[in-house]
Amino acid sequence: MKYEIQREIFSxxxxxxYTHIFFDLDNTLWDFEQNSQIAxxxxxxxxxxxxxxxxxxxxxxxxSIHNKKLWCEYRDGKVxxxxxxxxxxxxxxxxxxxxxxxxxxxxxxxxTEMPFQKKLVEGAVxxxxxLTSKGYQLFIITNGFREVQYKKLEASGLKPFFxxxxxxxxxxxxxxxxxxxxxxxxxxxxxxxxxxxxGDDPDVDIxxxxxxxxxxxLVDSGKHHTGRFTAQMNFFKDKFYVxxxxxxxxxxxxxx
Ligand SMILES: [Mg+2]
Numbered sequence: 409m410k411y412e413i414q415r416e417i418f419s420x421x422x423x424x425x426y427t428h429i430f431f432d433l434d435n436t437l438w439d440f441e442q443n444s445q446i447a448x449x450x451x452x453x454x455x456x457x458x459x460x461x462x463x464x465x466x467x468x469x470x471x472s473i474h475n476k477k478l479w480c481e482y483r484d485g486k487v488x489x490x491x492x493x494x495x496x497x498x499x500x501x502x503x504x505x506x507x508x509x510x511x512x513x514x515x516x517x518x519x520t521e522m523p524f525q526k527k528l529v530e531g532a533v534x535x536x537x538x539l540t541s542k543g544y545q546l547f548i549i550t551n552g553f554r555e556v557q558y559k560k561l562e563a564s565g566l567k568p569f570f571x572x573x574x575x576x577x578x579x580x581x582x583x584x585x586x587x588x589x590x591x592x593x594x595x596x597x598x599x600x601x602x603x604x605x606x607g608d609d610p611d612v613d614i615x616x617x618x619x620x621x622x623x624x625x626l627v628d629s630g631k632h633h634t635g636r637f638t639a640q641m642n643f644f645k646d647k648f649y650v651x652x653x654x655x656x657x658x659x660x661x662x663x664x
Pocket of ligand 1: 432433434435436607608609
């Protein structure tokens with residue numbers, strides 16, 4: 409069902425329409441999945457989890473579930489930053505019966521390692537090089553912690569591509585709330601109709617942008633679709649595009 413609409417969308421010309429392009433960072437350009445796994449492997453060996461009989465996969469599976477749930481609660485304002493950082497490890501320890509490690513200490517080690525990992529989503533540099541050469545103005549809108557997101561951008565070499573970076577912690581409103589899109593559009597001196605949001609998360613990036621009133625492209629990694637999203641796609645069908653890889657955007661964003 410999710411691709412029926414895609415062919416229709418691609419018949420809509422995008423040429424020359426957009427001047428300001430807003431990218432999500434994690435899993436859209438910076439390969440969060442791979443980078444966080446590498447950082448977690450380093451963290452587990454530092455804290456000698458293997459000596460406690462805990463393997464990487466069982467730890468990471470449990471951590472990912474708790475982390476995701478807590479991020480939803482953080483977005484909804486139910487937990488604050490410090491609680492999120494502590495609870496994602498504390499809940500994992502509890503589930504796996506791990507004792508004797510301070511969850512905040514492990515969180516600190518992990519967060520120190522993670523942003524220095526450099527794996528990018530395939531095609532990221534090629535696309536950004538191309539868009540820069542064509543005169544597009546590029547921006548980041550990301551949910552996350554300021555110090556972490558800036559380190560990722562700098563360590564991975566992405567930062568020079570972007571005119572401005574908008575981080576939810578600074579703006580005090582995370583995607584999908586309209587406030588962060590509004591703030592970004594105004595600061596970028598952009599018009600809604602000339603702006604395009606590109607991201608991997610249907611609910612946060614795509615519906616956030618569409619509900620605010622800017623067009624959006626979902627970079628579909630094939631694992632994030634929700635029923636709620638599919639149901640809303642019809643409503644926005646001429647405002648919304650799906651690609652399977654970043655490089656597909658090169659031909660879609662070719663100025664006429
Ligand atoms: Mg993302």
